[in-house]
Amino acid sequence: xxxxxxxxxxxxxxxxxxxxxxxxxxxxxxxxxxxxxxxxxxxxxxxxxxxxxxxxxxxxxxxxxxxxxxxxxxxxxxxxxxxxxxxxxxxxxxxxxxxxxxxxxxxxxxxxxxxxxxxxxxxxxxxxxxxxxxxxxxxxxxxxxxxxxxxxxxxxxxxxxxxxxxxxxxxxxxxxxxxxxxxxxxxxxxxxxxxxxxxxxxxxxxxxxxxxxxxxxxxxxxxxxxxxxxxxxxxx
Numbered sequence: 147x148x149x150x151x152x153x154x155x156x157x158x159x160x161x162x163x164x165x166x167x168x169x170x171x172x173x174x175x176x177x178x179x180x181x182x183x184x185x186x187x188x189x190x191x192x193x194x195x196x197x198x199x200x201x202x203x204x205x206x207x208x209x210x211x212x213x214x215x216x217x218x219x220x221x222x223x224x225x226x227x228x229x230x231x232x233x234x235x236x237x238x239x240x241x242x243x244x245x246x247x248x249x250x251x252x253x254x255x256x257x258x259x260x261x262x263x264x265x266x267x268x269x270x271x272x273x274x275x276x277x278x279x280x281x282x283x284x285x286x287x288x289x290x291x292x293x294x295x296x297x298x299x300x301x302x303x304x305x306x307x308x309x310x311x312x313x314x315x316x317x318x319x320x321x322x323x324x325x326x327x328x329x330x331x332x333x334x335x336x337x338x339x340x341x342x343x344x345x346x347x348x349x350x351x352x353x354x355x356x357x358x359x360x361x362x363x364x365x366x367x368x369x370x371x372x373x374x375x376x377x378x379x380x381x382x
Contacts, residue, residue, distance in 0.1 A: 176213045179234035179242040181249040183266075185221035198243070220249065224349075227252035235260065244288070247322060250275050254286060264288030268324035268373045291373055294324075297331035304368045305339050311368040314341050315361040319348045319374040328372040348374055 180198070184191035195217070199209055207213045216237050218230035231252040234242055242257075244250045244264040253262050254275070267275065268291050276282035279290065304311055316332055319325035329345055336343050346357035361367060 176207070177237060177239045178213060178215045179237060179239035180215060180217045181227070181230055181234060181242065181244050181253060182217065182219045183222060183246045183249060184219060186217075186219040188219075188221075191219065194245070224248065228255060231256045247273050247275070247324065250286065250288075258285055260285060262286040262288075266291060268292070268322075269294070269327060272323040272327060274323075294327050294331050297328040297372065298335040300370050300372075301332050301335055301339055301341060304370060305341065308368055310366050312341060312366040313344065313361070313364060314368045314370055315344045315346050315358060316370045316372060317346045317348050317354060317357075317374075318372040320345075321349065322374060325372060325374050332370065332372075 180195075182191050182194075199215070202209065202213065209215050216234060216239065218234055220226045220230055227248050231249070234253075235256050239260060241261045241263060242253055244253050244262055246264075246266045247268065247270075250262060250264045250267060250270075251273075253260075262285055264270065264275065264286065265288055267273070267288060270276045270282075270288065270290055271278060276284070276286055282288075301314060304314060314332075314336070316329055318329050325348075329343075333343060344357075344361050346361070347353045358369075
């Protein structure tokens with residue numbers, strides 16, 4: 147027959163087990179991989195990293211103390227995404243943060259088990275990154291930027307700030323579902339706004355330069371840069 151004092155001691159010890167387990171778990175250094183589409187010296191990229199680290203600190207996680215963050219910067223170089231994704235995977239991360247669609251695609255090619263959280267993705271379902279917004283499925287989830295319908299607002303705003311615009315060059319990545327979809331929405335409002343559109347591909351800097359040089363030969367032109375990581379970086 148177990149004595150009352152022994153029973154209380156055992157009960158107290160059992161209650162302490164979960165706390166001890168959590169303490170040991172927290173003591174292990176967690177690892178986060180981050181795959182950025184920008185360059186390491188890009189002010190926007192540095193601002194995002196700062197905000198990310200501050201957010202972790204607010205939740206009680208400090209870089210170098212209980213979490214280690216490994217960054218890779220693709221700098222809008224399409225060929226480097228897969229290499230950086232593979233490098234991050236070999237470091238054994240607990241989770242990987244992916245910025246924009248090319249980063250997610252590259253990471254999904256190298257792992258289907260490590261959790262991937264994306265930001266800055268225009269159309270995760272259309273791009274095949276997740277099954278649906280409500281239930282993403284697989285090892286990938288994250289945050290979508292906006293609804294496609296907002297793309298038409300860009301042309302409306304362009305006409306408001308420059309009423310004399312009759313022609314608009316639209317920089318978009320034709321290899322992305324989001325690139326073609328955004329251009330389609332802009333097309334749907336262009337006629338009613340009396341604007342002729344000229345699509346400009348964003349696969350590499352030379353393509354944009356040639357397209358815009360040709361477009362600029364005529365007057366009353368404006369420019370729209372769609373939400374594509376490569377288009378935004380190269381155009382800037």
